[in-house]
Amino acid sequence: MELEFRMPFDNPVELMTAFLAALLALIALTRSLPAVGPRLNAPLAALRTPMLAYLQRPGLAASLGLLILRLSIGLMMLHHGQEKLADPQQFASTYVASLHLPFPLFFAYAAGFSELIGSWLVxxxxxxxxxxxxxxxxxxVAAFQHILTAGFNIYVLExxxxxxxxxxxILLAGPGRFSFDAGLASDLWVRSEEQPDQLSAVSALAPEA
Structure with missing residues (x-):
């Protein structure tokens, strides 16, 4: 008896709906969590400057440029991810097999999901x-595959x-201010800074032994 491997969501629209619902649930959970404990305040304070510098680049123009770049790359890459997942066997036979990797169908799915989910995150x-x-x-990997099969052909590589x-x-410059990452990072550090003040106020109101 031959077993057929089927994905939980055959339709990319269903997959993206489930993925976005999971993201919204994760954001809601993150915002509802209590502030970090005092033991984490010192490490967070040390990371604050470099992390906020990465997530919130100064200047609205630079952040707008990063937003345009994110939308351009992400929205166009969505198509490629959906195309791979629509016929993973064809992609595995045409592209992955030329790399001589084991389990080409697995790597075809990995490439498709990486592009699909990675595009939405971007x-x-x-x-x-x-x-x-x-x-x-x-x-x-795609650039390596093209060079391996067609050489340094500008029309294939461009x-x-x-x-x-x-x-x-985007990886090196960060997402810019117009992103969920920037908003969540600001909220995290604001709450972590407020906690010591709240603890001090509670200690002041507590009766002395």
């Missing part, structure tokens, strides 16, 4: 480094290099 600016890293990795360069730029 578009939303949520966990942007992870999304940009996923896109950068798949595009680096689109892959553009996606690779854009994804890498």
């Amino acid at each position: 578009v939303l600016g949520l966990f942007t480094p992870l999304g940009a890293l996923a896109l950068t990795s798949t595009m680096a 689109l892959v290099v553009l996606y690779l360069g854009g994804s890498l730029a």
Whole structure:
């Protein structure tokens, strides 16, 4: 008896709906969590400056430019991820097999989900480094595959290099101010800074032994 492997969501629209619902639930859970404990205040304070510098680049113009880059790369890459997941066996036979990797169908699914989920993370600016890293990795492998099979052909490489360069730029520069990451980071550090003041107020009101 031959077993057929089926994905939980065959339709990319159903998959994206489930993914976005999970993201919204995660954001709501994150905002409802209590502030971090006192033991984490010192490490968070040490990380505050570099993290906020990465997530909230100074200047509205630079953040707007990053937003345009995120939308351009993310929205266009969505198509490629959906295309791979629509016929993973064809992608595995045409592209992955040429790399001589084991389990080509597995890597076909991995590439498709990396591009699909990574694109949404980049578009939303949520966990942007992870999304940009996923896109950068798949595009680096795609560039290697194109060079391996067609050499340094500019007409074959140009689109892959553009996606690779854009994804890498987002990974290094950060999402900018117009992103969920920037808002969540600000909220996290504001609450972590407020907690010591709240503890001090409670200690002051407590009766002395």
